Amino acid sequence: xxxxxxxxxxxxxxxxxxxxxxxxxxxxxxxxxxxxxxxxxxxxxxxxxxxxxxxxxxxxxxxxxxxxxxxxxxxxxxxxxxxxxxxxxxxxxxxxxxxxxxxxxxxxxxxxxxxxxxxxxxxxxxxxxxxxxxxxxxxxxxxxxxxxxxxxxxxxxxxxxxxxxxxxxxxxxxxxxxxxxxxxxxxxxxxxxxxxxxxxxxxxxxxxxxxxxxxxxxxxxxxxxxxxxxxxxxxxxxxxxxxxxxxxxxxxxxxxxxxxxxxxxxxxxxxxxxxxxxxxxxxxxxxxxxxxxxxxxxxxxxxxxxxxxxxxxxxxxxxxxxxxxxxxxxxxxxxxxxxxxxxxxxxxxxxxxxxxxxxxxxxxxxxxxxxxxxxxxxxxxxxxxxx
Amino acid sequence: xxxxxxxxxxxxxxxxxxxxxxxxxxxxxxxxxxxxxxxxxxxxxxxxxxxxxxxxxxxxxxxxxxxxxxxxxxxxxxxxxxxxxxxxxxxxxxxxxxxxxxxxxxxxxxxxxxxxxxxxxxxxxxxxxxxxxxxxxxxxxxxxxxxxx
Numbered sequence: 001x002x003x004x005x006x007x008x009x010x011x012x013x014x015x016x017x018x019x020x021x022x023x024x025x026x027x028x029x030x031x032x033x034x035x036x037x038x039x040x041x042x043x044x045x046x047x048x049x050x051x052x053x054x055x056x057x058x059x060x061x062x063x064x065x066x067x068x069x070x071x072x073x074x075x076x077x078x079x080x081x082x083x084x085x086x087x088x089x090x091x092x093x094x095x096x097x098x099x100x101x102x103x104x105x106x107x108x109x110x111x112x113x114x115x116x117x118x119x120x121x122x123x124x125x126x127x128x129x130x131x132x133x134x135x136x137x138x139x140x141x142x143x144x145x146x147x148x149x150x151x152x153x154x155x156x157x158x159x160x161x162x163x164x165x166x167x168x169x170x171x172x173x174x175x176x177x178x179x180x181x182x183x184x185x186x187x188x189x190x191x192x193x194x195x196x197x198x199x200x201x202x203x204x205x206x207x208x209x210x211x212x213x214x215x216x217x218x219x220x221x222x223x224x225x226x227x228x229x230x231x232x233x234x235x236x237x238x239x240x241x242x243x244x245x246x247x248x249x250x251x252x253x254x255x256x257x258x259x260x261x262x263x264x265x266x267x268x269x270x271x272x273x274x275x276x277x278x279x280x281x282x283x284x285x286x287x288x289x290x291x292x293x294x295x296x297x298x299x300x301x302x303x304x305x306x307x308x309x310x311x312x313x314x315x316x317x318x319x320x321x322x323x324x325x326x327x328x329x330x331x332x333x334x335x336x337x338x339x340x341x342x343x344x345x346x347x348x349x350x351x352x353x354x355x356x357x358x359x360x361x362x363x364x365x366x367x368x369x370x371x372x373x374x375x376x377x378x379x380x381x382x383x384x385x386x387x
Numbered sequence: 388x389x390x391x392x393x394x395x396x397x398x399x400x401x402x403x404x405x406x407x408x409x410x411x412x413x414x415x416x417x418x419x420x421x422x423x424x425x426x427x428x429x430x431x432x433x434x435x436x437x438x439x440x441x442x443x444x445x446x447x448x449x450x451x452x453x454x455x456x457x458x459x460x461x462x463x464x465x466x467x468x469x470x471x472x473x474x475x476x477x478x479x480x481x482x483x484x485x486x487x488x489x490x491x492x493x494x495x496x497x498x499x500x501x502x503x504x505x506x507x508x509x510x511x512x513x514x515x516x517x518x519x520x521x522x523x524x525x526x527x528x529x530x531x532x533x534x535x536x
Contacts, residue, residue, distance in 0.1 A: 054512035232436035232486035245458045347440040357489040
């Protein structure tokens with residue numbers, strides 16, 4: 001017989017001043033890496049969040065001071081490993097700007113093709129993992145994740161045929177690209193993006209008619225335009241908050257001015273707006289790849305002479321800040337050269353670092369379950385947050 | 388505000404040369420750092436906070452560098468201040484730009500710069516017990532770090 005007086009009851013709903021501090025992570029499945037959020041709760045509602053990062057820190061900025069301009073590009077890909085092409089791109093652009101190094105037109109187009117394919121692959125991974133985070137609401141959870149991974153594999157196959165690697169490429173070098181596309185690659189690439197173009201329709205059908213998905217994404221994690229600019233979030237997050245800014249159009253690099261594309265903008269600033277922006281970016285990336293393949297000029301792929309030593313490339317004194325529009329926004333390198341074969345100082349502006357800094361501003365006031373949805377909509381890659 | 392107007396406004400307010408290549412950049416003394424930030428945001432319309440970092444110029448001391456953008460008119464502006472030899476204190480931009488919060492924590496973490504008026508200045512990437520500031524030129528890459536190395 002149970003003695004009623006000894007039973008202690010715990011109220012599941014918050015009904016008093018008591019607060020609970022809860023640790024999410026560092027090994028939380030929704031973190032997509034290693035990220036710890038110390039959340040303070042009143043019942044189910046988050047009132048404060050302290051983001052703890054740095055678990056993947058390798059001090060790329062110090063490392064870059066010890067590696068030459070020939071060595072570092074393939075290491076740069078290890079910052080944002082989900083979009084390795086973009087990281088390499090930002091680094092070589094800075095060296096080329098200080099050194100006033102010409103990049104052949106064909107190499108510029110090849111860079112654009114790879115950067116846009118990378119954007120598609122990165123957005124596929126984001127969509128799959130984000131939907132999986134939001135769990136059973138989306139047809140058993142893993143369905144759309146597996147669909148997205150299936151399509152992403154096709155792009156990784158293309159990269160493998162091009163550079164021999166599937167994740168970290170080393171495709172860029174100061175002065176051009178390391179490889180030219182092999183025979184039949186362009187045709188294969190066209191078939192792949194045509195297929196993905198049709199599959200994106202399928203994802204949209206699945207998601208945008210799903211009441212659970214809409215309920216979890218709409219009106220959740222709203223970022224105002226003012227907050228977005230003040231914190232410095234970039235890419236789809238910034239455009240989801242109504243700022244019509246895309247570096248590919250506003251500050252073109254690598255011949256982006258040659259291509260016709262639209263910059264999708266949404267004004268609601270919630271998770272759904274960010275989702276809409278990225279879904280539209282799939283189409284634009286596909287359109288850019290098609291145009292680049294159509295117009296791909298003949299000619300050399302690099303202006304760099306063959307190297308006898310890794311320290312052969314020397315860049316005159318100077319400084320530059322170059323930035324590219326990565327899948328997660330502005331990826332930039334602020335480089336200072338002292339005339340030697342290595343940079344004197346290099347700062348990575350990782351898009352994910354700035355994007356993640358928005359979390360303490362927008363999470364308070366939401367339920368715990370929304371933390372996962374909001375974090376996924378930010379699309380952080382912790383290799384780039386921690387560098 | 389266009390790039391030309393931005394340049395003219397900066398030159399008249401701070402009485403300094405505004406470099407134009409490769410990006411527009413302006414250097415002010417440390418005591419006018421926060422004023423420069425406020426002026427850039429409120430008067431020049433550079434509301435987008437891109438990044439903040441520092442450069443160790445060895446015996447000449449540390450330089451703090453920040454970049455802000457005016458996204459409406461597509462103007463980029465690099466803000467700089469030289470702290471001077473041995474100086475590690477700098478006023479904080481966090482009261483002006485919320486994005487400076489994490490960037491200044493990283494800068495403190497890597498260079499040991501103490502940002503005055505920062506609401507929460509603690510290490511961000513390295514653990515709290517870490518000794519030294521890795522991005523200083525005096526910090527060797529192979530500095531021992533027991534028990535790992």
